[in-house]
Amino acid sequence: MPQVNHVAVIDYGLCRKCPFCVRACPTNAISWDANRDPVVRVEGSKCLDCTICMTRCPHHAISMQARNAPLTYGVDWTLADPKEVTRLCHAAHMHPEQIICFCRQTMSREVAAAILLGHRTPEELSIATGIRTGCGVLCITSVLRLLKAAGIEDLKAPGWQWYGTYATIWDLPPEAFERYPEYFLKEDLEAANELYPRAD
């Protein structure tokens, strides 16, 4: 299983208690509570060293520091029913071994297994598998597609991190194909159906 060796640490001399880091954290490792001291706090067991809080903090109040012991993350996908894992991946138009997080090299089968094992939100899936904890940008739609394929669509979007609306080649309205032929929509749909599994 992969490990991380660093954790976000807040310099309370610089922190202005703005919620920027809370909003930017893909694993909800940082929380804000006006009724406690300190108001902003990092839960180390959820921090996967993505550095997003550090690089978005307007006050340069966060640094990544060495952990006393590495934190292990990852999901053994074989703990879930392999047939169900494959079915879920295919329903999301993904190969089970497809890389969907380029930073952590997370495969779709790991995220599918995590969903089947009870993780129900993008944040829970990030803590479990490490997905979305590198660049924090490229893989969110793959996570949302897998959740949708599992029938989990009633998620409350937190905003900032994600809003729950995205586009896929399989969902484009027919009029888009007619109106914008120069963008090769038809050709890319054919290519997608050749490269990726069909939902059925």
Place this chain on the structure above:
Amino acid sequence: METQVHTLRPTEPRASYYNIDPNDLKMRAVDLPGFTSVCASDLFPIEQKPVTAATPELMRAEIRRRTLATLEKIDLKKVRPGDSVNILTSHHGYSIFGGHAYAEMVRTIRDEMQRRTGTTDIRLRAGVGLRFRETEEYIAKFGLDEYFQGKAKGIAPVDRGIAIKTAIGTLYGIAEAYDARWIIHAHNNDIRELHYHRQMGRLFKPFAMSYATIETRSSYHQSLGPRSANLLPRLIWESDYVQKKFLYSCFLQVGPEGIMGVDANEDLVAQDKEFTKLNLLWYGKILTLLGAIKNVILIIDYPGPIPYTVSGGVLFGNFLNANVDEFDLRKLTPFTRYSDMLYPDQKPLVPNVLPPPNPAIKAVVLNYCSKGYPGAFFPKMLPLLVVGAQAELMENDEQNTEFMKYAIKVDTLSKALTFARNFAKTDNILIFDGAVGGFNVSNALAEELHRLAPEVSARVDNELMPMWLKQRGIAPQTIH
């Protein structure tokens, strides 16, 4: 055939969170023995000449003069004193040939807005790729916060979003990009990520990238398609929300020879079509020439992420795909995020559909680059040697947790190149070091490029250019 005895100077190292300390960069590749330069203008002369000046100050003055000249045709009557204006910019502009030309274009846009409209509420919004501190570093480097009177800000895709209704549903822009009455799209045309934009709506792309939040960017890279993804920025720009704010666009014109000029337009569709022609003219032969090289070692030596390192005005990412004509829209290319996803190992999950990464690349030596771009695909697919302190940077890159598991660490650049030469069995070496106006190459590759150029030129003129234009709905007779 005559080759130059001196080499073009590489881009200077950059002090940045995303790079090794410049003092830890022990040697630049161009300082190795046996290298020379090949100028783009010697290979493929073009009519339009690059902007040149004797000193950096004169260069800035020339960029200002050209920006003011092109802004004369822009109608600003609808902007009233007191109106807020966001000048939207992107990280890459600030890195083009040192970034001074782009920064001066941006300053001039600001000054001209204030002079002609009387408004002083003019803000700079600087978007990023995947390195969220990057434009803040550029804002500091170019003194832009002072210039914008404290109204310069780096924006990132994890910031608060704003809903934008498009023809295919709601997408999200970054709220602070659009938090003004008016927006100006200040960008650059260079070929850059041809593997993504395919020169189809290239000028629109930041509307789904630098100015967009994560789902829209993720849709572009993972959930549309390698060509159709380019519809997203077009739809966002066409939305009522953006159209009500959009004033004009202003582009720093860039080609393989250097900075070519500045162009502003109120009609982004028309401007995109013009730049499509120019980019095919300026880059078509250079890219086709690179695709004709059969064996080569690449040295990466530039303060940018691996795929964005530059040689002859084109990227490592372009070279990785150079075995396929990226301008030919019928073809899928080896490296995009859509193909990258399908390589859990060296063989793709789906056989016989995707072309392999350019097989001409026999080895890659990574002397200097930025962290902050997920690139495990590169050492998985190519023999890749990483030099000295750069290896430590990659080992600790949160976006490349697997990178060094596939790459080899070597102490010095000289040793790495010797090793690469031994197993690659070629004397062709191409350096991606950001030199302006051409390539830094081994003497053997210089000869090869000059030998191949005439045939490439004829092939592009007679065969490829008419096809590229036709695919984009452009009449060949409009090209000069």
